[in-house]
Amino acid sequence: MMTITEALDQRRRGLDEAVSDRTRGASQLARRCLTILADYARSYPATDTPDLAEALQTFALDLRTARPSMAAVRNLTDRFIACLKELHGQPLMAARQLAIGGAAAVAQQSLWAGQEVSRLAAGLIDEGQTVITHSLSSTLLATFRSLTGRAVHAVVTESCPLREGLILVQELSRLAVATDYITDAQVGIFAARSDLAIVGADSVLADGSVVNKAGTYLLALAARDAGIPFYACCESFKFTEFGAENVMLEEMSVDELRAPELPHVRLRNVYFDITPARLITAIVTEKGVRPPGNATACP
Amino acid sequence: MMTITEALDQRRRGLDEAVSDRTRGASQLARRCLTILADYARSYPATDTPDLAEALQTFALDLRTARPSMAAVRNLTDRFIACLKELHGQPLMAARQLAIGGAAAVAQQSLWAGQEVSRLAAGLIDEGQTVITHSLSSTLLATFRSLTGRAVHAVVTESCPLREGLILVQELSRLAVATDYITDAQVGIFAARSDLAIVGADSVLADGSVVNKAGTYLLALAARDAGIPFYACCESFKFTEFGAENVMLEEMSVDELRAPELPHVRLRNVYFDITPARLITAIVTEKGVRPPGNATACP
Numbered sequence: 001m002m003t004i005t006e007a008l009d010q011r012r013r014g015l016d017e018a019v020s021d022r023t024r025g026a027s028q029l030a031r032r033c034l035t036i037l038a039d040y041a042r043s044y045p046a047t048d049t050p051d052l053a054e055a056l057q058t059f060a061l062d063l064r065t066a067r068p069s070m071a072a073v074r075n076l077t078d079r080f081i082a083c084l085k086e087l088h089g090q091p092l093m094a095a096r097q098l099a100i101g102g103a104a105a106v107a108q109q110s111l112w113a114g115q116e117v118s119r120l121a122a123g124l125i126d127e128g129q130t131v132i133t134h135s136l137s138s139t140l141l142a143t144f145r146s147l148t149g150r151a152v153h154a155v156v157t158e159s160c161p162l163r164e165g166l167i168l169v170q171e172l173s174r175l176a177v178a179t180d181y182i183t184d185a186q187v188g189i190f191a192a193r194s195d196l197a198i199v200g201a202d203s204v205l206a207d208g209s210v211v212n213k214a215g216t217y218l219l220a221l222a223a224r225d226a227g228i229p230f231y232a233c234c235e236s237f238k239f240t241e242f243g244a245e246n247v248m249l250e251e252m253s254v255d256e257l258r259a260p261e262l263p264h265v266r267l268r269n270v271y272f273d274i275t276p277a278r279l280i281t282a283i284v285t286e287k288g289v290r291p292p293g294n295a296t297a298c299p
Numbered sequence: 300m301m302t303i304t305e306a307l308d309q310r311r312r313g314l315d316e317a318v319s320d321r322t323r324g325a326s327q328l329a330r331r332c333l334t335i336l337a338d339y340a341r342s343y344p345a346t347d348t349p350d351l352a353e354a355l356q357t358f359a360l361d362l363r364t365a366r367p368s369m370a371a372v373r374n375l376t377d378r379f380i381a382c383l384k385e386l387h388g389q390p391l392m393a394a395r396q397l398a399i400g401g402a403a404a405v406a407q408q409s410l411w412a413g414q415e416v417s418r419l420a421a422g423l424i425d426e427g428q429t430v431i432t433h434s435l436s437s438t439l440l441a442t443f444r445s446l447t448g449r450a451v452h453a454v455v456t457e458s459c460p461l462r463e464g465l466i467l468v469q470e471l472s473r474l475a476v477a478t479d480y481i482t483d484a485q486v487g488i489f490a491a492r493s494d495l496a497i498v499g500a501d502s503v504l505a506d507g508s509v510v511n512k513a514g515t516y517l518l519a520l521a522a523r524d525a526g527i528p529f530y531a532c533c534e535s536f537k538f539t540e541f542g543a544e545n546v547m548l549e550e551m552s553v554d555e556l557r558a559p560e561l562p563h564v565r566l567r568n569v570y571f572d573i574t575p576a577r578l579i580t581a582i583v584t585e586k587g588v589r590p591p592g593n594a595t596a597c598p
Contacts, residue, residue, distance in 0.1 A: 170561060172563070173561035179564045181565070188514070189548070190567075215487070218517045221520040259465060273485070
């Protein structure tokens with residue numbers, strides 16, 4: 001067992017990882033938070049079960065707000081916190097196992113929901129069609145995986161500043177999906193050459209609008225102007241009761257812009273934008289493919 | 300005087316420069332072509348005046364089509380070609396001077412028109428307003444220069460792949476203009492925080508739609524969605540009689556994308572997009588500020 005100092009250090013590192021991660025999608029990061037919590041349940045030097053439960057709850061509450069643009073992180077840690085009730089009255093060893101098992105179960109539900117979303121999204125894409133997307137979504141990657149052999153063509157954006165698009169094209173290349181890799185500024189040109197636009201989502205707001213990597217809103221505008229459908233894919237635990245007015249759009253380190261500091265110039269790195277529900281054809285959740293107004297029931 | 304081999308080499312280098320230049324705007328590049336032609340007039344080892352006129356015309360015809368997305372290059376070299384008629388019957392030395400003077404006069408007209416456009420564009424911007432733009436336009440930079448001291452705020456995009464936006468923010472920093480520098484993907488977020496959008500234009504098509512750096516169309520879509528006006532600034536010699544169906548959008552080297560070559564993946568670098576006239580509030584030329592339908596008379 002760790003010392004309390006080591007445990008607090010582990011907690012600090014876990015929280016840092018959740019705050020600073022830039023490559024995982026919201027669901028992946030939420031599941032990573034559950035793994036971090038399970039590790040903490042395993043190693044925290046608790047004196048008794050209430051001590052363990054309190055330590056886990058305190059950590060989970062920190063993680064829950066680490067990424068305000070990602071409802072999945074909040075909702076999955078909330079589910080984990082709900083599991084902590086089961087620890088009450090259990091011996092310490094059993095309580096640890098319940099907490100670890102609870103984290104695993106929530107992660108498993110999330111994985112299942114993600115697979116179901118991918119399956120339903122694949123059903124939207126016909127043989128030979130061209131799909132344009134923005135940023136990296138593990139759900140969407142799974143969708144492409146299930147479509148191999150169906151002659152689907154992909155258009156993938158660079159997704160500056162960190163260029164997650166490069167990761168996606170490498171995966172698509174392995175899957176032998178014919179892919180055009182474009183700069184974010186070419187989205188308008190290539191939306192007009194595509195049959196449909198599909199993106200992942202970091203959160204879905206109360207009115208059905210979607211929070212996702214900056215540039216998603218531009219793709220939605222271009223899709224509407226080109227007359228092609230625009231779908232957002234996400235598990236229902238990414239839904240939130242908040243409206244756009246209550247969403248804090250995270251602004252990340254401007255170092256990512258690789259631009260010089262200059263007098264009078266502010267480098268800006270707003271990571272997410274909000275695509276209004278009126279631009280969204282349908283939201284794909286594990287419960288089905290529904291227009292944003294009808295898909296917003298919280299789980 | 301050069302040898303004919305040296306002259307042909309000079310011509311080849313001049314054409315290469317026109318084809319491969321990525322940092323100059325259309326007017327600047329068109330004026331650079333005129334300088335290249337004047338240098339050629341100065342150094343071409345002509346046997347007589349008809350020989351000089353023919354050499355200049357041949358070279359000008361090459362330069363004229365070097366950049367199909369830039370009407371200014373075609374129109375200004377056309378004006379230079381028209382000047383070559385004046386050489387007829389002149390002694391060789393006088394013919395050289397006429398050609399050099401003709402190139403300078405056309406460049407001067409272009410400079411004057413650009414200054415007039417900047418002056419009219421400045422009139423569209425009120426004290427304290429926020430102006431969002433895309434890519435680098437010398438006309439727009441001159442506009443900002445004339446606005447110093449009027450507390451105007453600028454939003455400047457990176458403009459990938461070559462990041463001309465960095466050049467613009469450096470100039471704005473020198474002018475002490477308060478500027479937000481953003482990635483191209485943040486255009487939707489920041490258009491909603493701006494009072495107006497203004498861009499330069501590489502060409503204006505017959506129906507009033509505008510050819511400009513890829514991403515301009517996305518800014519126009521975002522401006523319309525945000526309810527702010529979208530202006531394109533350009534001298535009237537950037538107007539063309541062509542329609543969108545006849546425009547070849549230049550695709551540049553994919554090396555600029557700094558992305559790996561992968562099986563099944565095509566890197567794409569379409570440099571320009573077309574912003575339809577319906578998204579444009581007005582086009583600013585040296586003749587005035589007019590809706591695209593009324594501004595399209597060729598000079």
